Amino acid sequence: MTTTIYVPCDTTARSLGADAVAARLTRAAERLGVAIQLKRNGSRGLFWLEPLVEVETAAGRVAYGPVAPTDVDALVEAGLFEGRQEHALALGDIEAHPYLARQQRLTFSRIGITDPLSLEDYTARQGFAGLQHALALAPQDIVEEVKTSGLRGRGGAAFPTGIKWQTVHDTPAAQKYIVCNADEGDSGTFADRLVMECDPFMLIEGMTIAGLAVGATQGYIYLRSEYPLAHAMLDEAIARAEAAGYLGENILDSGQAFHLEVRLGAGAYICGEETSLLESLEGKRGLVRAKPPLPAIEGLFGQPTVVNNVLSLAAVPFILDQGGQAYADYGMGRSRGTLALQLAGNVERGGLVELAFGTTLRELMESFGGGTRSGRPLKAVQVGGPLGAYLPQSQWDSPIDYEGFAAFGGVVGHGGVVMFDDSVDMGDQARFAMEFCSVESCGKCTPCRIGAVRGVEVIDRIRAGERAEENLALLSDLCDTMVDGSLCAMGGMTPFPVQSVMKHFPDDLTPRQAEGGR
């Protein structure tokens, strides 16, 4: 009998040695004359357990992790190929693990279970059921279903997806486009990457449904160049979907067409901003465009264009399959459905946590995250990427939803949660926020381009003890100028992390020599 063994193939598992683990397992099986089939599944997103090896047994899959390459021989000796559970790394049924069992995985229902490039695996678990349903609907009815779901853009701005689609649907044009924003530039985020590396057909399906809804026949995935593995997976998935008739001139013999292509970015954070992204796709420098016109009316090559984040599009197959209401049944207030939270930074159990809106940060960081990796007390958490505020302890108990966070100046953004222990110097973090903006500004407007450079200088002066009071006031004014005078959120929100440090961690923004080494 052949035993199926799973070794994840995503970037994180591989960054921790999954390929070497797979090679050693193969060698051990050959040596012992055991017949195994090694499958490279996606990651389940429990990153502290990667590489997470699973073995198919009569009683279901059993897991081991984290498995270092050097653990393989001992694990095999302790009966890994038979699924025996005596070894210290044995985890049993991983789906019963509280970290997974307590999640509400609507979008990430397949990751880690399937072979990302297997159409058979995909369709065996509801894959393309949403597309089949959409093909039987009128375009307006697809849009209605998305409106019913209450889905709001997961890329940062939280704009209602159904309304955006309606605008593109209602704007007549010979050519319309679906553009997937896969620039995922925020530090602390990897959910888009997981979709693309571990369940790429879901994104393809979501984009195809979007095309049917608004009358677009061409789609582009604008992918950051920092994700070479996602690139390879997407290219292969698109080729297979085309060959099987899920993409192309005549989708599933419906007479409807949708073509899809991956385009690579080139290491510019600002190209995640949708108008900068469109400029870049058109082959130009990624300078932000003034709005209006909205991309939904004049987008790529001047045509009506849906620009949506990977996660927004990846939520669509579920919505079309199970109904918009089934999605809307999760969540709180005006934040419907689930949010892919990403636990990162100094965290003991980092990974992907998909939950309905409404959990608290504390719950997330403590009962899922297990506190810091260093074991030291948590000091601050940055939610929502480099433009998000640093939140102190007093703000960890409010439920995570768009309105609730906005009320105290927080940003949910793309759902990244970056944890810092008490060894962090928040003055360094404030400085970095300005430095990052100075590196990544598109340069179109002065408050951002010049302000960020000045911001770094002023913070350096404060920390050097040069007229600290005066320079703190200057920093405060500079922040206000950037917030008020910037064309886009790059310049407009870079002050958020800086202001949060000034407000909640003022002791870290005093002259450094006075601090006495930590």
Next chain:
Amino acid sequence: MSHASPQAADTWTSAQIQAVVDEHRSLPGAMLPTLHALQDRFGHIPEAAIPIIAEALRHTRAEVHGIISFYHHFRTQPPGRHVIQVCRAEACQAVGARALEAHAKSALRVDYHQTTADREFTLEPVYCLGNCACGPSLRVDDEVHGRMDAAGFDRLTAQLSATVVEVK
């Protein structure tokens, strides 16, 4: 793919450049795909490519320069045998990226955007590799490495230096 071991970097002919450009020029929004293809093939975008691109895509040379310099990914100088990108972003900072970057610079005796004297390594900053739960992260060519520290960095660079150039 991005740094997928460019075949014999810094050797190119105008005819080869022209061929790469011709292969991509008819795409809608051909500029970035063209630049990527050139860099993938030659390791960098040779100065000699600029007039060829400008001509094919109907831009001025200055515009082409402007586009190349806007994007951090594109380089106009040949890199070392391996490109090492150290993640400088927040989630990696939270677990020691600042120390790792300082170590990388001093161990290789270069600053960012520089190549070691033996032309083995080019060091670059990167802002997130999507490996943020297992940092500090760095990327060598197309491979990402997690939970890096100074000792891991030294082991990695020693291994890379030891591998002989593959003769294809």
